[in-house]
Amino acid sequence: MQRYKCTISYDGTLFSGYQVQPQKRTVQSEIEEALKKLHKGSPIRITASGRTDAGVHARGQVIHFDSPLHIPEDKWVNALHSLLPDDIAVKKVEKAAPDFHARFDATGKEYRYFVRLSNYKDPFTRHYQFQYGYPLDIKQMKAAADYLVGTHDFTSFCSAKTEVEDRVRTILRVGIEMSREQLMFRFVGDGFLYNMVRILVGTLLETGRGLHQPEDMKTILAGKDRSLAGKTAAAHGLYLWEVFY
Amino acid sequence: MQRYKCTISYDGTLFSGYQVQPQKRTVQSEIEEALKKLHKGSPIRITASGRTDAGVHARGQVIHFDSPLHIPEDKWVNALHSLLPDDIAVKKVEKAAPDFHARFDATGKEYRYFVRLSNYKDPFTRHYQFQYGYPLDIKQMKAAADYLVGTHDFTSFCSAKTEVEDRVRTILRVGIEMSREQLMFRFVGDGFLYNMVRILVGTLLETGRGLHQPEDMKTILAGKDRSLAGKTAAAHGLYLWEVFY
Numbered sequence: 098m099q100r101y102k103c104t105i106s107y108d109g110t111l112f113s114g115y116q117v118q119p120q121k122r123t124v125q126s127e128i129e130e131a132l133k134k135l136h137k138g139s140p141i142r143i144t145a146s147g148r149t150d151a152g153v154h155a156r157g158q159v160i161h162f163d164s165p166l167h168i169p170e171d172k173w174v175n176a177l178h179s180l181l182p183d184d185i186a187v188k189k190v191e192k193a194a195p196d197f198h199a200r201f202d203a204t205g206k207e208y209r210y211f212v213r214l215s216n217y218k219d220p221f222t223r224h225y226q227f228q229y230g231y232p233l234d235i236k237q238m239k240a241a242a243d244y245l246v247g248t249h250d251f252t253s254f255c256s257a258k259t260e261v262e263d264r265v266r267t268i269l270r271v272g273i274e275m276s277r278e279q280l281m282f283r284f285v286g287d288g289f290l291y292n293m294v295r296i297l298v299g300t301l302l303e304t305g306r307g308l309h310q311p312e313d314m315k316t317i318l319a320g321k322d323r324s325l326a327g328k329t330a331a332a333h334g335l336y337l338w339e340v341f342y
Numbered sequence: 343m344q345r346y347k348c349t350i351s352y353d354g355t356l357f358s359g360y361q362v363q364p365q366k367r368t369v370q371s372e373i374e375e376a377l378k379k380l381h382k383g384s385p386i387r388i389t390a391s392g393r394t395d396a397g398v399h400a401r402g403q404v405i406h407f408d409s410p411l412h413i414p415e416d417k418w419v420n421a422l423h424s425l426l427p428d429d430i431a432v433k434k435v436e437k438a439a440p441d442f443h444a445r446f447d448a449t450g451k452e453y454r455y456f457v458r459l460s461n462y463k464d465p466f467t468r469h470y471q472f473q474y475g476y477p478l479d480i481k482q483m484k485a486a487a488d489y490l491v492g493t494h495d496f497t498s499f500c501s502a503k504t505e506v507e508d509r510v511r512t513i514l515r516v517g518i519e520m521s522r523e524q525l526m527f528r529f530v531g532d533g534f535l536y537n538m539v540r541i542l543v544g545t546l547l548e549t550g551r552g553l554h555q556p557e558d559m560k561t562i563l564a565g566k567d568r569s570l571a572g573k574t575a576a577a578h579g580l581y582l583w584e585v586f587y
Contacts, residue, residue: 106465106466107465108465108466108468154466174462183465183468184465184468185465186462186464187463217419218423218428218431218432219431220351220353220428220429220430220431223353223429225466
């Protein structure tokens with residue numbers, strides 16, 4: 098048995114998220130189905146760095162799996178491509194140590210979130226950018242983002258349904274870049290709670306509209322209450338960009 | 343009755359082309375359906391500058407229609423948006439003279455064609471750029487394009503099924519621009535025959551690979567024989583970009 102580390106990208110539009118669910122088309126089930134074919138019917142289980150929700154995209158999701166097949170690293174990509182649907186691409190397959198774990202060994206992640214600043218519909222970006230028509234004060238948003246960097250209890254910025262008890266996470270960087278009518282958020286951190294990036298984006302967008310002041314972020318964090326933060330931004334603007342090991 | 347000129351864009355991926363066909367989802371039928379709802383059940387016929395094939399996109403298709411409704415120009419966009427599917431957007435609605443005709447009054451068109459130069463699958467561009475993995479000599483392609491500019495009989499560069507008898511067209515400009523792994527073709531001309539842009543692109547790509555020499559374009563044009571030109575490039579890289587009046 099050889100353990101493989103595999104970097105994949107996918108367009109989340111037509112998936113009911115990453116994780117296997119009965120009767121649903123998911124990223125995990127499509128990849129496991131392809132691996133099963135490659136292994137002549139033997140089921141192969143994959144483990145990802147984490148789940149992504151329905152509609153969320155990935156540029157650099159990482160998974161691991163074990164295989165008895167002796168395929169050179171560079172042949173894996175083509176072998177899998179011929180068996181995978183068009184909305185999943187394998188970017189890299191590398192041999193890994195037998196105890197490598199895509200989830201537990203991850204030391205951090207980068208997520209990006211794309212917003213299209215317009216009141217006009219655009220058929221070409223409808224699944225790939227969140228459309229937001231309000232005028233935004235980018236300086237206020239950047240000032241608010243500065244309060245989020247560091248180690249905090251992010252209870253206010255995760256779904257109320259989150260079952261994880263330890264909600265302390267470290268955000269290393271929040272970048273906000275504007276070019277023409279596109280706004281790009283970058284979040285780099287040691288880990289992110291359920292819906293955390295989407296709630297951070299929703300709150301920063303509301304700050305840009307003047308509904309919150311930058312220093313409100315301190316109060317929101319301290320309150321440990323989801324209802325203090327802004328709306329959850331739509332899934333289709335979010336990309337799992339990179340996983341660090 | 344007021345005649346309206348309407349500029350639309352659409353993502354061609356999920357359409358069986360522009361023109362109405364029984365049992366198929368087409369751009370024309372979706373727009374006529376929306377207009378029918380807006381007119382409380384009265385059918386409204388639309389006329390476009392020209393058809394686009396299945397999978398072909400439009401950034402600036404132009405249509406005209408007549409309506410008894412007195413809606414200000416700027417209200418039309420929202421009125422139609424609420425009734426149209428997400429893959430069609432109305433960019434502009436303008437009052438036009440009663441004899442304005444989207445097809446017969448067009449004096450020219452611009453088409454663009456996007457190629458992704460890579461051997462690797464990309465889930466995000468699969469419907470929007472044609473993937474082409476061969477190394478290309480851009481200089482040779484530009485030299486070949488120069489032979490196409492001007493007034494020529496383009497019989498060799500249109501589908502053998504073309505029923506139009508007069509195949510003389512004027513190409514005003516062919517632009518070829520490369521940025522990172524994207525290649526963009528721009529074609530501006532007084533009119534284009536069936537499949538003409540896709541066959542021009544296919545032939546220019548083959549020239550880039552060294553399968554034709556630039557000066558072969560002269561022979562291909564003179565031969566008036568479809569079999570002399572290159573393959574028809576895929577529909578999903580093509581965009582009707584603008585219609586001139």
